[in-house]
Amino acid sequence: MSAIRLEPIAGSDLGLKVALTNAHLPTDDIEDEGRTFFKAVSADGRIAGFSGIERCGGDCLLRSVVVLPDRRDEGLGRAVVEETLANLDHAGDIFxxxxxxxxxxxxxxxxxVQRASVPAAVLATRQLSSICPSSATIMKLITPST
Ligand SMILES: CC(C)(COP(=O)(O)OP(=O)(O)OC[C@H]1O[C@@H](n2cnc3c(N)ncnc32)[C@H](O)[C@@H]1OP(=O)(O)O)[C@@H](O)C(=O)NCCC(=O)NCCS
Structure with missing residues (x-):
């Protein structure tokens, strides 16, 4: 059983915005269409962090993965990513x-992965085209998370 459970939240969720801002992650586009966000709640009922999925063509962008500073290094980040991917119902790639x-x-x-191998719809997301600096590492899920 995972250490956390995910609950869908709106992009306008204040806790999401504060956590992303404090982690220096983009918030400019979190209320735009095509994004789904979650809050991660640990077994004690406390919020541990957040995550998001952005649809881009047939593929997806995993984004806004954050564990609150006082909850880090307990394995919760891994759990947040694994639960987010487990809830994903799609056939494309995840970047x-x-x-x-x-x-x-x-x-x-x-x-x-190199930018040249990334689908145009993924490169066109604001995360990759403008918000993230060109020095950002682009990654693709190779091994299904178990
Ligand atoms: C990255 C982040 C989500 C990790 O959360 P966490 O709960 O501390 O991670 P875990 O405890 O599950 O760590 C799993 C492993 O990753 C390692 N790790 C954790 N944060 C890391 C980081 N920033 N860079 C490299 N490795 C990291 C841990 O040491 C651990 O390694 P181990 O299994 O060998 O012990 C958290 O540090 C965070 O919110 N950072 C700020 C936001 C951010 O950078 N998000 C990613 C971009 S979307």
Missing amino acids: LATTSAASFFANIGFAE
């Missing part, structure tokens, strides 16, 4: 962009 947590995602089955 993400990160400037600081590439090795965290590599541990969970993502591998770095």
Whole structure:
């Protein structure tokens, strides 16, 4: 059983916005169409973090993965990503962009990919086209999370 459960929330959720802002993750587009966000609640009922999925063509962008600072290093980040992916009902690929947590995602089955191999609809997301700096690492889920 996972250490957390996910509950869908609106992009306008204040806790989401505060957590992303404090983690220096983008918030400019969180209320736009095509995004789904979750809050992660741990067994004690407390909010542990947040995550989001953005649809891009037939593929998805995993985004806005954050664990609250006082809850980090307990395995919750891995649980948040695994639960988010487990809830995903789609046939395409899953991409993400990160400037600081590439090795965290590599541990969970993502591998770095070059921009040239990334579908246009994914590159066109605001995460990849404008919000994230060009130095961001783009990753793709290679190993299904178990
Ligand atoms: C990245 C983040 C979600 C990890 O959450 P966490 O709950 O601390 O992660 P876990 O406890 O599940 O860690 C799992 C493993 O990843 C490692 N890890 C954690 N954060 C890491 C980071 N930023 N970079 C590299 N490795 C990291 C842990 O050491 C652990 O390794 P181990 O299994 O060998 O012990 C959290 O640090 C965070 O919210 N950071 C700010 C937001 C962010 O950068 N999000 C990613 C971009 S969308």
